[in-house]
Amino acid sequence: MRIVWMLAAGALVLGGCHKLMAPTVAPAGALRVAAVEDPAKVELGFRLFFEPMLSAGNKMSCASCHEPGRGFSNGEPTALGVAGQRGNRNVPTILAVGKNPYFFWDGRAATLEEQALGPIQNPIEMNAKLDDVVAKLAASKDYPPRFQAAFGTGVDAPGIAKAIAAFERALTLEPSPFDRGDLTPAQQRGRELFNGRGNCKMCHKGPNFTDTNFHTTGVGLDRPNPDAGRMAISKKRFDYNAFKTPTLRNIEQTAPYMHDGSLATLEEVVDYYDKGGNPNPLVDPEIVPLGLNAQEKADLVAFMKALTSPGTNIKEIAHSRP
Numbered sequence: 001m002r003i004v005w006m007l008a009a010g011a012l013v014l015g016g017c018h019k020l021m022a023p024t025v026a027p028a029g030a031l032r033v034a035a036v037e038d039p040a041k042v043e044l045g046f047r048l049f050f051e052p053m054l055s056a057g058n059k060m061s062c063a064s065c066h067e068p069g070r071g072f073s074n075g076e077p078t079a080l081g082v083a084g085q086r087g088n089r090n091v092p093t094i095l096a097v098g099k100n101p102y103f104f105w106d107g108r109a110a111t112l113e114e115q116a117l118g119p120i121q122n123p124i125e126m127n128a129k130l131d132d133v134v135a136k137l138a139a140s141k142d143y144p145p146r147f148q149a150a151f152g153t154g155v156d157a158p159g160i161a162k163a164i165a166a167f168e169r170a171l172t173l174e175p176s177p178f179d180r181g182d183l184t185p186a187q188q189r190g191r192e193l194f195n196g197r198g199n200c201k202m203c204h205k206g207p208n209f210t211d212t213n214f215h216t217t218g219v220g221l222d223r224p225n226p227d228a229g230r231m232a233i234s235k236k237r238f239d240y241n242a243f244k245t246p247t248l249r250n251i252e253q254t255a256p257y258m259h260d261g262s263l264a265t266l267e268e269v270v271d272y273y274d275k276g277g278n279p280n281p282l283v284d285p286e287i288v289p290l291g292l293n294a295q296e297k298a299d300l301v302a303f304m305k306a307l308t309s310p311g312t313n314i315k316e317i318a319h320s321r322p
C-alpha cells in the first residue's frame with residue numbers, strides 16, 4: 001500500500017487510506033513539501049534513525065546528534081562522535097532536507113540515500129563497519145521482517161540507506177506562524193528587512209529559506225586554517241570557504257549557528273551580517289554592512305523566530321502500522 005503524504009502550508013494532507021493521520025485543510029501561503037513514500041520504508045527508516053546498533057559499541061544513533069527536541073541538531077558548536085572525537089562542523093537540521101539537491105555543508109552527497117551510510121562509517125561519528133551493522137540488525141527479531149515488508153529482501157546496506165532516506169523525506173513540519181500569516185508587528189517589520197534592506201532573501205529564499213547554493217559569508221576566515229568548504233569538492237578557487245545556504249526553518253531551536261557553530265545566538269548572527277561579515281576579499285559581494293539599528297536587529301531576530309513550527313509528524317510516523 002502506498003500513501004501520499006503531502007505538506008501544504010505545513011499541514012498534512014493525505015491521499016490514499018491511512019487511519020492515523022486526520023487530513024487537515026491546507027491554509028493559504030504555503031510551505032510545500034510533497035512526499036510519496038511507502039509507509040513500511042518510512043517506519044523502518046524511523047526505527048533505524050533512533051537505532052544505536054548503527055554505531056560501534058551500540059552507543060549512538062543518528063538521533064544522538066540530530067535530536068528531535070533540538071530541531072534535529074544538538075546544541076553543540078561541532079559534533080561529538082562515538083569515541084569522543086570532535087568533528088569540525090556544526091550538526092545541521094534534517095528538517096526540510098527532502099527537497100535539497102545535495103547534502104552536507106559542502107554538498108558532497110548527491111542523495112539522502114548516499115548521505116545516510118556516511119555517518120555510520122565515519123570514524124569520528126558512529127565509527128561502524130557496514131557489514132557489522134547489517135549482521136547485528138539481521139540477528140535481531142524485529143528488523144528482518146521489516147526489511148522483508150519494505151523491500152522484499154533481508155537486511156542489507158542499500159535497504160538501510162533507502163529506509164532512512166524515506167523517513168527523512170516523510171518528516172514534515174506543522175505550519176509555523178510565518179506559514180499561517182500570523183506575525184506580530186515586530187515580526188512583520190523583520191520580514192520587510194529580511195526581504196528588503198537586510199538582503200537576507202537573496203540567499204535564504206523559497207519555502208525553505210535556501211537558494212540551495214554555496215556562498216562565502218566569511219565565517220571562520222578570521223581564524224587559522226579555515227575550512228575550505230565547497231572548494232574541497234569542486235576544486236574551484238571561488239568555492240573557498242563557501243557553504244550551502246542552510247534552511248532557516250526552526251532556526252530558533254538549532255543554536256549555535258554557522259558551519260563551525262561559532263555564533264552562539266541569532267542576535268550574534270544578525271550582528272555578524274550587520275557588520276558585513278569578516279572583512280575579506282573572498283566574501284560574497286551580497287554580504288555588505290547593513291547599518292541596522294538595535295530595533296531593526298531585534299525585528300530581524302523576531303522574524304526568524306516566526307519560522308518555528310509547533311511540531312512535526314514524527315509521532316504519526318512512529319505510530320503508523322502499515
Ligand code: HEC
Nearest residue numbers: 061062065079080081089090091092103104105116119125
Ligand atoms: C556524531 C554526530 C552525528 C551523527 C551520529 C549523525 N550525524 Fe548527520 N550530520 C552531522 C554533521 C556534523 C553533519 C554535517 C557534516 C558536514 O556537512 O560535513 C551532518 C549532516 C547530515 C545530513 C545533511 C543535512 C544537510 O542539510 O545537508 C543528513 C541528512 C544527516 N546528517 C543525517 C544523518 C543520519 C541519517 C544519521 C545516522 C545514520 C546521522 N546523520 C548521524 C552529525 C551527525
Ligand code: HEC
Nearest residue numbers: 198199200203215219243244245246257258259273284286
Ligand atoms: C550571500 C548569501 C547569504 C546572504 C545574503 C545571507 N545569508 Fe545567511 N547564510 C548563508 C550561508 C552560506 C550560511 C552558512 C555560512 C557558514 O556556515 O559559513 C548562512 C547562515 C545563516 C544562519 C545560520 C544557519 C545555521 O543553521 O547555522 C542564519 C541564522 C542566517 N544565515 C540568517 C541570515 C540573515 C538574517 C541574513 C540577512 C541579514 C542572511 N542570512 C543573509 C548565506 C547568506
